[in-house]
Amino acid sequence: DAKTTQPNSMESNEEEPVHLPCNHSTISGTDYIHWYRQLPSQGPEYVIHGLTSNVNNRMASLAIAEDRKSSTLILHRATLRDAAVYYCILRSNNAGNMLTFGGGTRLMVKP
């Protein structure tokens, strides 16, 4: 599986935008970029995914570099409830939908 690299932790102020980076220089053409997050004492939850184009949904935006070797998850206005570990995951379309998680980025939100 292609690997991703994320900062171990990031800090943000409440109500400010947050940009969570992810590097995936060995991404292949059929790999989708997924983001899940895990709130304290809960299972992971889906945030967003994309292939080549930028994506928006009610939770976040995903900006994908033109060469697809990096991507950024954007939370437009961080709230205290967004404090979580954010996982950037590459998923091959042939991988049976299983997810290979890395270490993720722990986002801390300050009031």
Next chain:
Amino acid sequence: DTGVSQNPRHKITKRGQNVTFRCDPISEHNRLYWYRQTLGQGPEFLTYFQNEAQLEKSRLLSDRFSAERPKGSFSTLEIQRTEQGDSAMYLCASSLHTGPNYYEQYFGPGTRLTVT
């Protein structure tokens, strides 16, 4: 609540004992996944089912581990002769897979296993 449920939420067992966990997926979800998560790490894939068929098993799933989904609904994960290294959070997820597109996985709260 119609989310994924897992029982028990916590299990403490002595080394060498067998344990069984249960996962009830979201109704009508045809895919069910098991992951294991140790402290400070991301979840690791163990196995998944499509309906009652077990389609893939990770190399992490040793012979002491067995998973079933007999009627394509709930699933059980059994660990025989538990070892201290089995201590972890065991997560279950489900998804509705009906075509080539990606369908997000919904995770349960997990079962935390402590082997003493």
